[in-house]
Amino acid sequence: MIASYLDGILPKEQIRINDELRHPLGNGGLQLIEANSEEDISKVLAFAYSHNKTVNVISGGTKRGFGGENERADILLSLANYKGIVEHSVGDLTMTVKPGTTLKEITDELHKHGQRVALDASWPELATIGGIIAANDSGPKRLLYGSARDLVIGTRIVYPDGNVVRTGGKVVKNVAGYDMNKLFIGSMGTLGIISEITIKLRPLPKYEGLSLLQFPIGKEQDIREFSIKILDSMAEPVSLEILNPSIAEKMTGNRQDTLAISFEDREKAVLDQENWVETHLPFGGEHVVLHEEDARQWWEKFRHFGPNGYHDTESEADTQAALKVGSNNLDVLVNMVAADNLAAEHHVAVEAHGGIGHGISRIYVKGLPEDIVSYTRALRDKVKEKSGYVVCTHLPFILREAVGVWGEKPGYFALLEGIKRTNDPKNILNRNRFVGGI
Amino acid sequence: MNRKKHRREKPDAVVQRLMNIVGEREVFYLKEDLISYECDGYTMSKGMPKAVVFVKSTEHVSAVVRCLNEEKIPYIARGAGTGLSGGATPLGGEVIISLVRMKRMLHLDLENRKAVVEPGFINLKLTQSISDKGYYYAPDPSSQYACTIGGNVAENSGGAHCLKYGVTTNHILGLEVVLPNGEVIEIGEEGIPDQPGYDLLGLLTGSEGTLGIVTKITVKVLKNPEGKKTVLAYYDDINDASQAVSEIIAAGIIPAALEMMDSIAIEGVESAAYPVGHPRDIAAFLLIEVDGIAAGIDDQIDEILTVCKHNNVREVKVAKDEAERGLWWANRKMGFGAMGAISPDYLVQDGVIPRTRLPEVLGKIAEISKKYELRIANIFHAGDGNLHPLILFDASIPGQSERAAKAGSECLKVCADVGGSITGEHGVGIEKSAEMRFIFSDAEMTAQTNIRAVFNPEDLLNPGKLFPQPGQCVEIKQAGQGDRSTVPVNAMGRGD
Ligand SMILES: Cc1cc2nc3c(=O)[nH]c(=O)nc-3n(C[C@H](O)[C@H](O)[C@H](O)COP(=O)(O)OP(=O)(O)OC[C@H]3O[C@@H](n4cnc5c(N)ncnc54)[C@H](O)[C@@H]3O)c2cc1C
Numbered sequence: 001m002i003a004s005y006l007d008g009i010l011p012k013e014q015i016r017i018n019d020e021l022r023h024p025l026g027n028g029g030l031q032l033i034e035a036n037s038e039e040d041i042s043k044v045l046a047f048a049y050s051h052n053k054t055v056n057v058i059s060g061g062t063k064r065g066f067g068g069e070n071e072r073a074d075i076l077l078s079l080a081n082y083k084g085i086v087e088h089s090v091g092d093l094t095m096t097v098k099p100g101t102t103l104k105e106i107t108d109e110l111h112k113h114g115q116r117v118a119l120d121a122s123w124p125e126l127a128t129i130g131g132i133i134a135a136n137d138s139g140p141k142r143l144l145y146g147s148a149r150d151l152v153i154g155t156r157i158v159y160p161d162g163n164v165v166r167t168g169g170k171v172v173k174n175v176a177g178y179d180m181n182k183l184f185i186g187s188m189g190t191l192g193i194i195s196e197i198t199i200k201l202r203p204l205p206k207y208e209g210l211s212l213l214q215f216p217i218g219k220e221q222d223i224r225e226f227s228i229k230i231l232d233s234m235a236e237p238v239s240l241e242i243l244n245p246s247i248a249e250k251m252t253g254n255r256q257d258t259l260a261i262s263f264e265d266r267e268k269a270v271l272d273q274e275n276w277v278e279t280h281l282p283f284g285g286e287h288v289v290l291h292e293e294d295a296r297q298w299w300e301k302f303r304h305f306g307p308n309g310y311h312d313t314e315s316e317a318d319t320q321a322a323l324k325v326g327s328n329n330l331d332v333l334v335n336m337v338a339a340d341n342l343a344a345e346h347h348v349a350v351e352a353h354g355g356i357g358h359g360i361s362r363i364y365v366k367g368l369p370e371d372i373v374s375y376t377r378a379l380r381d382k383v384k385e386k387s388g389y390v391v392c393t394h395l396p397f398i399l400r401e402a403v404g405v406w407g408e409k410p411g412y413f414a415l416l417e418g419i420k421r422t423n424d425p426k427n428i429l430n431r432n433r434f435v436g437g438i
Numbered sequence: 439m440n441r442k443k444h445r446r447e448k449p450d451a452v453v454q455r456l457m458n459i460v461g462e463r464e465v466f467y468l469k470e471d472l473i474s475y476e477c478d479g480y481t482m483s484k485g486m487p488k489a490v491v492f493v494k495s496t497e498h499v500s501a502v503v504r505c506l507n508e509e510k511i512p513y514i515a516r517g518a519g520t521g522l523s524g525g526a527t528p529l530g531g532e533v534i535i536s537l538v539r540m541k542r543m544l545h546l547d548l549e550n551r552k553a554v555v556e557p558g559f560i561n562l563k564l565t566q567s568i569s570d571k572g573y574y575y576a577p578d579p580s581s582q583y584a585c586t587i588g589g590n591v592a593e594n595s596g597g598a599h600c601l602k603y604g605v606t607t608n609h610i611l612g613l614e615v616v617l618p619n620g621e622v623i624e625i626g627e628e629g630i631p632d633q634p635g636y637d638l639l640g641l642l643t644g645s646e647g648t649l650g651i652v653t654k655i656t657v658k659v660l661k662n663p664e665g666k667k668t669v670l671a672y673y674d675d676i677n678d679a680s681q682a683v684s685e686i687i688a689a690g691i692i693p694a695a696l697e698m699m700d701s702i703a704i705e706g707v708e709s710a711a712y713p714v715g716h717p718r719d720i721a722a723f724l725l726i727e728v729d730g731i732a733a734g735i736d737d738q739i740d741e742i743l744t745v746c747k748h749n750n751v752r753e754v755k756v757a758k759d760e761a762e763r764g765l766w767w768a769n770r771k772m773g774f775g776a777m778g779a780i781s782p783d784y785l786v787q788d789g790v791i792p793r794t795r796l797p798e799v800l801g802k803i804a805e806i807s808k809k810y811e812l813r814i815a816n817i818f819h820a821g822d823g824n825l826h827p828l829i830l831f832d833a834s835i836p837g838q839s840e841r842a843a844k845a846g847s848e849c850l851k852v853c854a855d856v857g858g859s860i861t862g863e864h865g866v867g868i869e870k871s872a873e874m875r876f877i878f879s880d881a882e883m884t885a886q887t888n889i890r891a892v893f894n895p896e897d898l899l900n901p902g903k904l905f906p907q908p909g910q911c912v913e914i915k916q917a918g919q920g921d922r923s924t925v926p927v928n929a930m931g932r933g934d
Contacts, residue, residue: 089794090688091688091793091794092793092823138632147632149637150604150608159885165881165882166882167882169858170858171790171791171792171822173823173862174790174859175594175605175862175864176860176866176877176878177866177878177905178644178645178649179644181640182636182637182640183889185637186636186637203692228549231661232548232572233661236661236663265730265731265734266731266738268733269731271733326630328628328629329549329551358631359630360632387630388630391634410635411623411624412623412635415617415638416638419636422892435635
């Protein structure tokens with residue numbers, strides 16, 4: 001039954017009782033409401049705010065396993081239908097888009113005009129731009145192109161009380177007032193609902209190449225030395241991603257540590273850089289080069305690893321987790337080795353990759369729930385030795401409390417709490433989804 | 439600093455307390471010492487500080503802040519004072535905390551591409567101290583030989599090369615901050631990206647010194663590009679130049695810099711220290727730089743030359759060597775300062791527009807110039823639509839300062855009306871606080887001041903800036919000729 005308190009907020013067909021009360025990833029809601037417009041979002045929030053109802057937000061659902069220590073809220077608000085491109089200013093290289101638009105839909109549209117959003121987050125046909133930004137997701141190419149915080153120039157936000165506030169603007173350079181965009185990027189929807197996003201675009205590269213460098217197992221030192229050398233060279237790699245042997249095997253057929261180095265530029269410049277790689281090849285390393293469509297397809301496949309919110313199985317032994325590790329750039333190599341060594345110790349299977357030039361690694365874990373818990377703790381301890389952190393970007397609901405999705409609270413936690421309290425004084429939005437239980 | 443002066447006044451109790459923290463010689467409180475702290479590079483508004491305190495460490499900053507909190511005295515952080523919106527200008531009675539003596543580089547880690555500096559470290563010095571190793575710091579405001587990285591963080595400064603490489607916020611990895619309660623926090627520890635929690639790094643950058651005082655900064659450093667080529671293109675019609683800008687971008691080229699100057703601006707730079715010999719009868723020139731992998735540059739230059747020619751360029755040339763390139767840039771970077779050669783005073787504006795609206799906006803600025811009977815020179819970062827209309831006036835002629843301020847405000851209105859912004863890199867400060875209303879509703883500004891209250895609940899840190907004050911109207915204090923020695927813009931004789 002639809003709760004009578006929702007009567008008249010939105011048309012009946014947009015509200016239904018949620019039959020998925022015990023979703024393994026939690027973050028559900030008793031009533032499922034579909035928003036088709038910003039006004040819908042605003043009405044639902046204004047209602048929830050004045051009636052002290054809690055609201056969880058969902059779009060593509062790929063990040064349903066990311067954070068959240070409450071199984072369900074009163075309302076699960078879906079933005080999946082609130083999609084489409086509001087404005088694409090081709091000459092200004094900017095685009096304004098609704099949050100439920102998937103990355104693939106955006107990519108396809110922009111492609112027609114020779115442009116793109118330089119965000120290579122995973123599961124592009126499922127992940128929505130709103131979700132990617134709220135969760136601050138990114139891929140290997142952030143090395144050269146940056147992440148959401150470098151690309152988003154404006155938003156419209158529905159605050160928990162239903163009021164709409166614009167942040168930033170529609171121009172690529174803007175320092176008027178506080179850079180409020182930043183507050184919402186990566187805030188997991190705890191400060192307001194992003195109802196519109198204006199983002200900077202880039203032209204499609206004229207030419208692209210991918211150098212795959214395969215190293216015999218145990219040659220971490222060679223990888224390190226080569227990486228330092230290329231980072232210090234004339235080359236401008238778009239990615240310098242290290243793949244652990246198990247993920248490399250699926251991508252290349254060879255169970256070896258593999259570096260995926262992308263170049264995107266004029267053809268001559270790409271070939272020149274590949275040539276640099278060829279002439280600086282470490283002993284025993286093997287260099288495979290892919291161009292254009294082959295390179296694009298390789299990356300396309302690469303974006304389909306790890307849990308996506310839809311593949312969690314009933315079988316306990318195949319429980320899945322995804323970890324985001326942040327570290328100093330070169331410590332990515334250390335963490336990769338640790339990820340594999342600890343996997344053996346804790347009886348879990350691990351696929352992992354990390355950006356040697358940008359410091360973010362992704363580790364996908366499969367195994368028994370208790371092994372995932374002990375693995376994550378052990379990895380966290382290891383990573384912390386070098387000031388890094390581990391955030392669980394995917395975990396079954398029942399494991400979240402035990403593992404601690406976000407790790408320790410930062411020393412300035414009071415400021416984070418203060419910001420949350422300011423924006424959402426009644427704590428109705430995505431409660432307990434964020435750092436320190438915010 | 440001349441401390442031998444005869445003391446006429448005794449320090450009051452607050453000044454005495456500050457002296458106890460940093461040392462007697464490190465506090466200015468006499469009027470003659472305070473005069474040069476009446477304003478920053480924006481000289482249309484001035485106020486007398488209560489004192490200036492020169493701190494040497496984070497502990498100093500924290501102790502000074504705690505003391506002023508107890509005394510309920512407002513205070514302002516100050517770097518080099520080159521700000522162009524009055525951010526470091528007292529409204530009257532604030533204590534200025536000067537960070538210029540905190541100017542060390544603390545750590546350099548090229549393998550992880552980062553450097554840690556104190557806030558008073560000069561922007562250009564960073565590039566200079568790593569260039570022999572082939573690295574540089576990308577944000578390059580034209581004031582870079584003088585401005586501090588702390589000031590850059592506060593203003594989220596840009597520069598000619600931010601079209602390709604981004605502005606300050608894209609290069610800040612970590613900050614140590616003294617909060618307005620004196621507490622010291624570290625965000626973005628060790629410069630590791632995406633730390634769990636709201637992005638305070640992004641929020642603090644560009645907050646114009648109203649949320650905290652930055653005492654340590656971890657920045658990204660970049661490898662020098664392998665190749666670089668620079669093009670100069672002269673146009674008889676500014677619309678052709680604008681069209682060329684759009685077509686270069688549409689061709690999928692992202693130049694490192696794409697700058698434009700109109701005829702009045704050219705008159706200025708040709709009368710200043712680095713004349714290039716630009717023809718005096720052209721309507722505008724474009725200065726275009728492409729950098730990156732050397733093997734890919736010639737093709738891009740060829741395309742740019744084709745676009746320029748296709749848009750009726752009178753003459754276009756590629757710099758033949760580093761000396762010529764350097765001269766072109768020196769001439770361009772003189773921009774602001776050069777106005778001093780053709781006008782007694784000038785007001786710099788800083789609007790941003792969608793780059794495709796350039797011709798239309800230039801037309802409107804010309805109308806404003808006519809309406810107020812003031813010449814307006816235009817210098818802009820054309821590639822990202824960041825305009826710097828320079829309104830030329832003579833403060834000694836009654837009414838001209840007021841007219842200049844009004845003309846400036848109207849230029850910003852034009853930018854706001856085409857969907858742009860009132861500031862791209864110079865900040866709001868005192869100058870544009872009323873104009874915030876051009877782009878934000880009251881509710882939107884309240885959302886921002888609410889965030890300020892989380893950090894700065896008593897509003898003792900840099901009060902009265904950034905947001906419109908109740909009942910605010912444009913108020914101008916005459917920047918009299920006699921004060922010219924305190925005008926950093928002219929004193930430094932360079933500009934962007
Ligand atoms: C000739 C000329 C050319 C210029 N060209 C450019 C340009 O190309 N691009 C550009 O973006 N700007 C430009 N500017 C503006 C100015 O140089 C920048 O805004 C610069 O970042 C200011 O640095 P500063 O050290 O002088 O800061 P100040 O002027 O001393 O202070 C600026 C603001 O920052 C705050 N602040 C300073 N230090 C700290 C700190 N450690 N912690 C917290 N708050 C602090 C102050 O309170 C104030 O609000 C130019 C200025 C001039 C005079």
